[in-house]
Amino acid sequence: MIQLEDLTxxxxxxxxxxxxxxxxxxxxxxxEICVLxxxxxxxxxxxxxxxxxxxxxxxxxxxxxxxxxxxLNKFELRRRIGYxxxxxxxxxxMTIEENICVVPKMLGWDAKKAKERAAxxxxxxxxxPHQFLHRFPKELSGGQQQRIGVIRALAADPPVMLxxxxxxxxxxxxxxxxxxxxxxxxxxxKKTIIFVSHDIDEAVKMxxxxxxxxxxxxxxxxxxxxxxxxxxxxxxADFVGSDRTLKRLRLLTAVDVRDIDAPVASMQASVxxxxxxxxxxxxxxxxxxxxxxxxxxxxxxxxxxxxxGVVSDFAHDLPTTVPVGADLRAVVSEMLxxxxxxxxxxxxxxxxxxxxxxxxxxxxxxxxxxxxxxQATDARLANV
Amino acid sequence: xxxxxxxxxxxxxxxxxxxxxxxxxxxxxxxxxTYWEDIVYLTQQHIFLVATSGLAAILIGVPVGxxxxxxxxxxxxxxxxxxxxxxxxxxxxxxxxxxxxxLGIGFAPAFFGLFVASLLPIVRNTFTGLLAVPDHLLxxxxxxxxxxxxxxIHVELPNALYVILSGIRTALAINVGTAPLAFLxxxxxxxxxxxxxxxxxxxxxxxxxAIPTAMLAVTVDFLTGQGQFYFVSRGVNxxx
Ligand SMILES: Nc1ncnc2c1ncn2[C@@H]1O[C@H](COP(=O)(O)OP(=O)(O)OP(=O)(O)O)[C@@H](O)[C@H]1O
Ligand SMILES: [Mg+2]
Numbered sequence: 001m002i003q004l005e006d007l008t009x010x011x012x013x014x015x016x017x018x019x020x021x022x023x024x025x026x027x028x029x030x031x032e033i034c035v036l037x038x039x040x041x042x043x044x045x046x047x048x049x050x051x052x053x054x055x056x057x058x059x060x061x062x063x064x065x066x067x068x069x070x071x072l073n074k075f076e077l078r079r080r081i082g083y084x085x086x087x088x089x090x091x092x093x094m095t096i097e098e099n100i101c102v103v104p105k106m107l108g109w110d111a112k113k114a115k116e117r118a119a120x121x122x123x124x125x126x127x128x129p130h131q132f133l134h135r136f137p138k139e140l141s142g143g144q145q146q147r148i149g150v151i152r153a154l155a156a157d158p159p160v161m162l163x164x165x166x167x168x169x170x171x172x173x174x175x176x177x178x179x180x181x182x183x184x185x186x187x188x189x190k191k192t193i194i195f196v197s198h199d200i201d202e203a204v205k206m207x208x209x210x211x212x213x214x215x216x217x218x219x220x221x222x223x224x225x226x227x228x229x230x231x232x233x234x235x236x237a238d239f240v241g242s243d244r245t246l247k248r249l250r251l252l253t254a255v256d257v258r259d260i261d262a263p264v265a266s267m268q269a270s271v272x273x274x275x276x277x278x279x280x281x282x283x284x285x286x287x288x289x290x291x292x293x294x295x296x297x298x299x300x301x302x303x304x305x306x307x308x309g310v311v312s313d314f315a316h317d318l319p320t321t322v323p324v325g326a327d328l329r330a331v332v333s334e335m336l337x338x339x340x341x342x343x344x345x346x347x348x349x350x351x352x353x354x355x356x357x358x359x360x361x362x363x364x365x366x367x368x369x370x371x372x373x374x375q376a377t378d379a380r381l382a383n384v
Numbered sequence: 385x386x387x388x389x390x391x392x393x394x395x396x397x398x399x400x401x402x403x404x405x406x407x408x409x410x411x412x413x414x415x416x417x418t419y420w421e422d423i424v425y426l427t428q429q430h431i432f433l434v435a436t437s438g439l440a441a442i443l444i445g446v447p448v449g450x451x452x453x454x455x456x457x458x459x460x461x462x463x464x465x466x467x468x469x470x471x472x473x474x475x476x477x478x479x480x481x482x483x484x485x486x487l488g489i490g491f492a493p494a495f496f497g498l499f500v501a502s503l504l505p506i507v508r509n510t511f512t513g514l515l516a517v518p519d520h521l522l523x524x525x526x527x528x529x530x531x532x533x534x535x536x537i538h539v540e541l542p543n544a545l546y547v548i549l550s551g552i553r554t555a556l557a558i559n560v561g562t563a564p565l566a567f568l569x570x571x572x573x574x575x576x577x578x579x580x581x582x583x584x585x586x587x588x589x590x591x592x593x594a595i596p597t598a599m600l601a602v603t604v605d606f607l608t609g610q611g612q613f614y615f616v617s618r619g620v621n622x623x624x
Contacts, residue, residue, distance in 0.1 A: 052527055078529030089524025093542035093617040102538075103528050136619030153528075162527075 002028040002051065002160060002192055007060035009046050009216075020046040022216040023060070028209070030065075030159075031190035035203040038213030039239070044196040047213070048162050051194065052081045064160055079103055082153030082161035082191070086168040088145050090137040096122070096148055097133040103156040114155075121151035125181060143174040150182065154189070161193045167202070179205060200240050204228065204247055212236050225251050245365055249329040254322055254345050257364045258354035264289050267296070267312040274311045275304040283357055287344055288315055293351040295321060295344045321346045324353045328364075331356055396602055407591065415588030416595070422577060427596050430573035433491070433566055434600070437498035438559050442552055445503045449510020449548070450536070465511060468504050476501045476562040484569040494571025501562055502555035509551025513544030546616045553608040560601045564593070 009021040020043040028034040036044040049055040051062055053074045062069045069077055090099050097118045104114040119129035125147040137145055146167065153161060167175045183206065186193070197203050203210050204224045212219045212227065212235075220232035228244045228251070231237035241247065263277035263286045278286045278301035288297040288311060297315035304314055319338040322331050324345045335343050335358060345353040407413050416423075452461040476497075483497035517540050525535045541548075567575030577593025580586075613623050 054523070054527055075529045075531055078527060080529075081527075083524070083527035085520060085524055085527070087518075087520035087524075089520045091521060091525070091539055091543075092619045093539070093545075094619065102530070106529060106534070136617075138619060 001030045001063075001065055002026075002034075002194065003061075003063040004047070004051075005061040005063070007047065007050060007062065008058050009043075009050060009055060010058045019216050021050065021057075024216070024218055026211055026218065026221060028192055028194060030192050032208035033186065033193040033195055033206050034209045034211060035195045035197050035207035036211050036213060037197055037200065037203045037239075038219075040198065042213040043216040044198075044213055045164055046216075048164055048194055048196050051160075051162055052078045052083060079106055079156065080158050080160070082156075082158040084149050084153045084161070084163040084166040086165040088149040088169070090145055090148060090152070092137050095134050095136055096140070099137070099148065100133075100152045100155050102152070107156055109156075117155060121154060122148075124185065125151055143170055143178060146170055146174075146178060147181070150178075154191075159192060161191045163193060163195045165196050165198070168197075175202075182206075200247065201250075204250060212239060246329070248365055249332055249361075250327050252328045252364055254324045254326050254328065254331050254354075254356050257328065257360040258324065258345050258356045259283075259360065260354040262287065262355035264293075264295075264352055265299075265311060266290075267310070267315065269311050271304050271307050271309055271311055271314070274299060275301060278304060282359075283342055283355065285342065285355075286311070287318070287352060287355065288312070289352050295346065295352045298344075318344055320344075322356070323348070328361055332358075332361060393606070400598075400602070403595075407595075412588055412591060416592045419577065419589060419592040423574075423592050423596060426572065426574050426576055426593070427600075430563055430566075430575075430597070431600065433494060433498065433571060433573055434556075434559055434563050434604075437495050438502055438556050440495075440499050441502040441506055441555055441559070444499075445506030445551075445555070446510050446548065448503075449507045450514065450541075452507070452511045453514035453540075461511070465508065468507055471500075472504045472508070476558060477565060480562065480565050480569060489570035491571055493569050494566035494573075497569070498559050498562055498566065502559040505551045505554040505558065506548075507551075509554070510544070510548045513547030513551070514540050516547065517543045542617055543620055546612060546621060549608065549612045549616065553605065553612065556604050556608055557601065560597075560604050564597055 004024050004026045007021055007024040009019070011018045011020055022043075024043075024047055026034070036047060038044055046055055050057045051064075051069070053069070057070075064081075090096075091102075094102075097115060100118040100121060101109075101111075101114040104117060105111075109117075115133075118133060122129045122132055127144060127147065132140070132144070132148075137148070140148065146169070150163075150166065153163075167178055170178060179202065195206060197206070207224050209221060210224055210227050211221045214235055220227055220236045222230075222232075225248055227236065228240055228248045231240060231244070237244070262283065263274075263281050265274045265277065265286050265288055267288050267290065269288075274286050278284055278299070284301040285298050286301075287295050288299065290296050295318055297312075298318055299311050299314045299316070304311070307314065319340050320334055321344045322334055324347055331343060335341070335356075341359075342355055342357040344355055347353040407416070451457065452464060457464075479501050480494070480497040483493040483500065487493035487496055521539055521543065522535060525539045530538065563573055564575030564578050566573045567579055574593040574597045577589055578597070579593075581588070581590025581593060613621070616623075618624055
């Protein structure tokens, strides 16, 4: 757990004092990711660097797991905190292995244990230890360097990580991949992380809590869905953007809004029988499935009414299907591109897994905070 | 870059080969051989002078460069470096002469003159090499909990080493090139054969001094070049 108490920093500059942090109060619970978000110059980096005392606070206190850090030796403090910066900062004169072993060595680990750790971590981020450990940073791509930057910070298994725009220097596609990898790692490692970003999308994706800064002050400190659904003031609303409702789509998945009880029938079912279940349902459609429960077609109540025979005569092809794990942004995008008000979900095996309708999506977005927040957490995990 | 250096080295070897042929063909070889005892003695004296003054310049120059590059020196360092830079523009012969006016004649002024002449490039390259280490490396190192001394040893010096060694290479080249002048202020060395040879118009004597001097210069340059190749980490070495 990290607690900041009335943390204040005033820089004296030739043009007079600059208040970069103004009585910042914040608690980051153990195992959570807190993203500091805000426009350039709002004091995110300053707040972060006060925690590992790269910047000395003017006043205020910082507690890590209840321990007042101002009492600790700053070198020992820093060795217990993982630190990742935007420029990555791998030491070009050292091999990847040497880079990873820097902190373990300072902590007095024996060389063999440190090397094993380096190999284990390299493997964890999908790089072959035999191939990469003895290379130099210049022999790695940007994305590979970034991964090494992260695992170097993890090398001595610090409980706390500070990350200053760690994925800021990578292209969008690779950033997305590395973010996902990182979230997957975090699920297991459960570090307490403070993460600086100026990208709202990244914040929404990574954060358990977002702290929005302006002029050294916290404007709002809340879960991503709360920040998006209920911005505390016009500044926050403006900062998260007028499309904030759409951004919330990424926090939910099809699982959260699908109707698992949507009616289904076999191709050979009789029209009368299917018509009853179609009418009983708000969506007024029935998905037709084969013997293996794969969705194959659909029929509408309107077309069936008054008819007789088997439903297969009235069947239409399904426009498309989505995996139940897909986030709602992808689901809605599919709906829009196929010009449909509803969409069929399938599980990993391709079996029917419910139906998502536009009214259900709208209802979920309009829902009040608490349940959305819980769903949001599930959604984020399911996303990974 | 590497191949260009390679080429110039081959050229040097070729030139030496031709000189060798010329010398043996013209019968100068026997003439030079008559000075053999002088050559051995003076070469030793010469190498001693170069080695001690060069080593002293490294031992003093590198720490001074490090000291100037420390953040505490940020304000005064530039001014001090300006003085050093002006020092570099003074011809080495003048440095030797000036050192004689202060220390008289003999080994001491020769040593001191060569020391001063080779100090400047070492200090300058150490200073600029260390300042050129990117800030974000220092930030990463500090944030990981390295002490300033650890940062200096494990991050700053290894990353600046190529530039520092270039400074040492330049310094030793200046030193070896200037060393024959030591004879003029009573410092001995191979300059004795060269200058006396010139005065007496004795080509053999002149060559007896000039050839070992040239060989020494090539050897020292070769050795420092090898040092640059092997001691600088492959991760930051432009030669490999
Ligand atoms: N060493 C310093 N001396 C004087 N002022 C500083 C110093 N460091 C930061 N500041 C000022 O403090 C304020 C906050 O800076 P900070 O680096 O924390 O911003 P930031 O939110 O990280 O911005 P960015 O998104 O651009 O990285 C800025 O106004 C900056 O000019
Ligand atoms: Mg910043």
